[in-house]
Amino acid sequence: METCMSIVVGILFAIGTYLILSKTLLRIILGTSIIGHGVNLLILTMGGLKKGGPPILGLQGITFTDPLPQALVLTAIVINFATTALFLVLSYRTYRVLGTDDLEQLRGYENE
Amino acid sequence: MSCFYLALGIPFIFALLVPFLHKKFNPKIHTGWFILFVPLVILFYLLSLNPSIAGGKTIYLTLLWISAYDINLTANIDGLSLLFGLIIVGMGFLVILYSIYYMSKLREALDNFYVYLLLFIGSMLGLVFSDNVFVLYVFWEMTSISSFLLIAFWFQREKSRSGALKSMLITIFGGLSMLAGLIILSMITDTNSIREMISKVGIIQSHYLFVPAMVLILTGAFAKSVQFPFSIWLPDAMEAPTPVSAYLHSATMVKAGIYLVARLTPVFGGVPQWFWFVSGIGLVTLLYGSINAVRQTDLKALLAYSTIGQLGLIMSLLGLGSAALYFEAANEGAIYAVAIFAAIFHLVNHATFKGCLFMVVGIIDHELGTRDIRKLGGLLQLMPISFLLAVIGSFAMAGLPPFNGFLSKELFFTAVLNAVKMNIFHMETWGVLLVFLAWIASVFTFIYCMTMLFKTFAGVPKGRKLKKKVHEAPIGMLISPSILAGLVIAMFCYPNFFSKHLLQPAWEAVLPTFATSGLLQIEISAWHGLNTELLMTIGVVAVGTLLYKTIRKWYGIYRYYPTALTLNNMYEFLLEKLEQFSLAVTNRYMTGSxxxxxxxxxxxxxxxxxxxxxxxxxxxxxxxxxxxxxxxxxxxxxxxxxxxxxxxxxxxxxxxxxxxxxxxxxxxxxxxxxxxxxxxxxxxxxxxxxxxxxxxxxxxxxxxxxxxxxxxxxxxxxxxxxxxxxxxxxxxxxxxxxxxxxxxxxxxxxxxxxxxxxxxxxxxxxxFRGFDTMLEILVLSMAGLGVYVLIKLHLAGRTENEGTK
Missing domain, CATH: 1.20.120.1200 (NADH-ubiquinone/plastoquinone oxidoreductase chain 6, subunit NuoJ)
Known part of the structure; x- marks a missing residue:
């Protein structure tokens, strides 16, 4: 499972990077979102998958899945949400003010 | 001996205090009065060290800094560094005293001025006393930076800024090249201490990186000591206030390169490459400086070119003297070692007479508002004391008795004549040319000295062209140049006193292998019979006077030199091309996308x-x-x-x-x-x-x-x-x-x-990680605020799609 996940995470990263390198703001935001998912899955995979029960005391079994990556990912999900929201609104605002969402047109002037 | 580090730290400590003192006391008390005693204290301290150093001792101190990389504040107090230290603080004292009257406490930003000046004094002292090459390098660059700040002191003027930039670019370029050379040296010898490098001279001179290291280090020294072709920054540096020109750009900072060459002579000396490179460049610089000085109309520019020439003279002497190291400590070597002594002697003399001249020019500029020779004349009656001082300074520079410049000029001729007798380094073929070039340069030196003196002071006053009413300078401004002029005469009268206590120890420090042999003995006398040197001097005076009298007839030849080929134009061209190139390179990757x-x-x-x-x-x-x-x-x-x-x-x-x-x-x-x-x-x-x-x-x-x-x-x-x-x-x-x-x-x-x-x-x-979560909430709320603001806020004056129109 870990090997499978590593490959899938790699593909998610590749797709996310490709989107980030494109010229449209919306695609870039979608790209960061996909990379965010990739990172979360990667962290979990690195902690080892399905090595025991859910990390809740008093349930069946005595072994738990590593709780630390889960705590990290939980934080990451929320932060990811915050940045995506900010990013979205920023691009909305950029479009309203500047009238374009094409990065090539948004670039600065020469020698600026 | 932590006393020593304390003494050297005083300028830096005071640099921190100056702004507060300035704020509190200016304009009631001129800020310079507080600074004045800084060099004085250090001067007395260094003088107290002098007897033991003159007795042949060297003091070696270590203060740990970055000991893991063997970069420590090691101080090597020997004759050479002590002599330089005395010049630095001695001149520093006189210049600060002079500046108190020169710099107006009402108009000038004195706090900036004295902070830069103290920074310079501190770093210059650090430079000459450091034994660790990397510490030396740090202080070296610090002097470049403080020089930059001082040249650009009147930064409202475009010329000040460009002059400062030029000096900075050239000296820092040299400094970096020197750093590369020092790194090579420390790699070869596996030590960062100059002292230990000197003891490993055999390894260095047989190493295949010997010549690259030498060329790199000399590039640094030449750039700092305005040797040809780096000399172009010095005339532009004259935009600095005159006390600064007198101090940094004639007496001390420009001699840092001389110091380095002298200091490293035991490491590199005794091989033909060093001999020819140092003495050749020195002679070219001497010629270049003295010939160009004659055509200057700005008094300070004239002095700048004359400084270039004099530094070239000192440099060439150091080169000639290095031949002594070719021989083991024997009589034959000791003959050539006289050149080193002459270099040290002339270096001190130059500090005295050139400092005096700069201060006189400063007085003229201060009182008349111009220093253009064409507008000056007839100041003899108006400013008799200044005239007297100018006579002493320029006659000393021209090499006339009874002034110290005569003695060192004679020694210069002696050294060149000795060098001709050398049968090493192809001197038998080229030696005569050296004598000829040295003599020509001396003739031109004589001419510009006379130009400077008589065009300014003799003749009729051209008062109507001047705005101000002219009178003699205030007594305070005359003190410093008078002391220097006194020294010029005293050193002529009692040369052997100065030689014994100051110059001899420095000489021995440059040639450590000779120091113990007792061969380094010299008796200076003004009259040494009717020999070749004296005849050469008489020739200089005769031909010089003739050429000065007929200057109008041959002055036109300067016009034949194509302006496109001047070093300044080459510098401008190079700078422009470099800027274009770097802009093109930068634009290639900084696309804005x-x-x-x-x-x-x-x-x-x-x-x-x-x-x-x-x-x-x-x-x-x-x-x-x-x-x-x-x-x-x-x-x-x-x-x-x-x-x-x-x-x-x-x-x-x-x-x-x-x-x-x-x-x-x-x-x-x-x-x-x-x-x-x-x-x-x-x-x-x-x-x-x-x-x-x-x-x-x-x-x-x-x-x-x-x-x-x-x-x-x-x-x-x-x-x-x-x-x-x-x-x-x-x-x-x-x-x-x-x-x-x-x-x-x-x-x-x-x-x-x-x-x-x-x-x-x-x-x-x-x-367990509660704080993390709390900060995460903070991030969330910041993002939330951002979102809210971006949606709600409409900046004043911003309409929709404004940017596209």
Whole structure:
């Protein structure tokens, strides 16, 4: 499972990077979102998958899945949400003010 | 002996205090009065060291700094460094005294001025006393920086700024080159101490990097000591206030290169390359400086060129004297060693008479508001004391008795004549040329000295061209040049006193192999019979006077020199080309396009990460610990990949947003499978909100255009993203197969005992790592504020689509 996940995470990263390198703001935001998912899955995979029960005391079994990556990912999900929201609104605002969402047109002037 | 470090630290400490003193007392008390005693205290301290140093001792001190890299504040107090130290603080005292009357306390930013000046004094002292080459380098660059600040002191003037920039570029270029040379030296000898380098001279001179190290270090020394062709920065540096010109740009800083050459003579001396390079460049500089000085009309520019010439003279003497090291400590070598003595002697003399002359020019400039020779004349009656001082200074510079310049000029001729007798280094063929060049340069030196003196003071006053009413300078301004003029005469009358206490120890420090042999003995006398040297001097005076009288007839030859070939034009041309080149290079990669920058970032990540993986043999797979994969999980994985691909290929906004949403919900599924119920719940909530947000926003965002970028653009993006994906997979697989240590999570399994919680993940978040979560909330609220502000706020004067119009 870990090997499978590593490959899938790699593909998610590749797709996310490709989107980030494109010229449209919306695609870039979608790209960061996909990379965010990739990172979360990667962290979990690195902690080892399905090595025991859910990390809740008093349930069946005595072994738990590593709780630390889960705590990290939980934080990451929320932060990811915050940045995506900010990013979205920023691009909305950029479009309203500047009238374009094409990065090539948004670039600065020469020698600026 | 921490006293020594304290003494050297005083300028820096005072540099910190000056702004406060200035604020409190100016304009009641001129800030200079507080600074005046700084060099005085150090002067007395250094003088107290002099008897033991003159007795042949050297003091060696160490203060640890970066001892791991053998970079320590080691001080080597010997004759040479002490002599330079005395010149620095002695001249420093006189210049500060002079500046109190020169710099108006009402108009000038005195706090800046004295901070820069103290910074310079401190770093210059550090330079000459450092034994560690890297500490020396640091102080070396600090003097360049303080010189830059002082030249640009009147930064409102365009010329000041460009002059400062020029000096900075040239001296820092030299400094960097010198650093490279010093690094080579320290690699060869495996030490950073000059003292120890001197003891390993055999290793250095036989090493194959000997010549590169020598050329690099000399480039630094030549750039600092305005040797040809680096000399162009000095005339432009005359934009500095005159006390600064007198101090930095004639007496001290420009002699740092001389100091370095003298200091390293035991390391490099005795080989033909060093001999010819140093003495040749020195002679060329001497000629260049003295010939160019004659055509100057600005008094300070004239002095600048004369400084160039005099420094060339000293440099060439050091080169000639280095031949002594070719011989073991024997009589034959001692003859040539006289040149080194002459260099040191002339260096001190130059500081005295040139300092005096600069101060006189400063007085003229201060009283008349001009220093253009064409507007001056007849000042003899108006400013008799200044005239007297100018006579002493310029006659000394011209090498006439009864002034100290005569003695060192005679010694210069002696040294050159001695060098002709040398039968090493091809001197038998080229020696006569040396004598001739030295004599020509002396003639021109004589001419510009006379020009300066008589064009300014003799003749009729051209008062109507001047705005101010002219009178003699205030007594305070005359004190410093008078002291210097007194020294000029005293050194002529009692040369052997100065020689014994100051020059002899410095001489021995330059030639340590000779020091113990007792061969370095010299008796200076003004009258030494009717010999070749005296005849040469008489010739100089005769021909010089003749040429000065007929200057109008031959002055025109200067016009034949093409202006396009002047060093200044070459410098401008080089600078312009360099700027164009660097602009072109910068514009190639600083495109202003975010995508390009991201390509660089991702490229570096791939290269650095992938390179590290390959270099350290990091790629290894081990899937034996993997958990099983069920059919449903494979289905989910497949679904996730399709969702991601759908985002990539989506033609419409809606499809892309829905696909991202689907991907998010599938990730939530995986969280369930991976025994992470909290994550699954959070992911579901967050994903729902995100999708809604996307849908809300996409209503306002423009339609997705088809990606119509050129195929090359897409190909680069494809390669970069494939590289990133591959790198992540490789890292994940390699990390997965090699677990180096146990997880720390065992600790958290005591969640109930430690935090009273059954849910370990929650306990980590709100208890064990509670601060993290609190700061996370802070980030969230900041993002929330940002979102709110961006939606609500309409900046004044901003209408919609303003930027496109």
């Amino acid at each position: 975010v995508r390009d920058y991201l390509v660089y970032i991702f490229g570096v990540i791939i290269l650095a990460g992938g390179g590290a993986l390959l270099m350290f043999d990091g790629i290894s797979f081990n899937s034996s610990q993997d958990s099983a994969v069920s059919f449903y999980e494979l289905l989910l994985l497949f679904g996730m990949l399709s969702a991601a691909l759908a985002v990539l290929l989506a033609k419409t906004r809606l499809a892309a947003v829905v696909a991202v949403g689907a991907l998010g919900f599938l990730v939530a599924f995986f969280f369930v499978l991976f025994r992470a119920p909290d994550l699954a719940l959070t992911q579901l909530v967050v994903e729902t909100i995100t999708t809604v947000l996307f849908l809300l926003c996409f209503y306002h965002l423009p339609r997705l255009k088809k990606d119509d970028s050129p195929i090359r653009f897409k190909a680069v993006n494809g390669v970069i993203s494939a590289g990133v994906g591959l790198l992540v997979t490789l890292f994940a697989l390699s990390a997965n197969g090699n677990r180096l240590f146990e997880s720390v999570s065992k600790f958290y399994e005591n969640a109930y005992e430690l935090a009273g919680a059954n849910n370990i993940v929650n306990a980590i978040l709100v208890d």
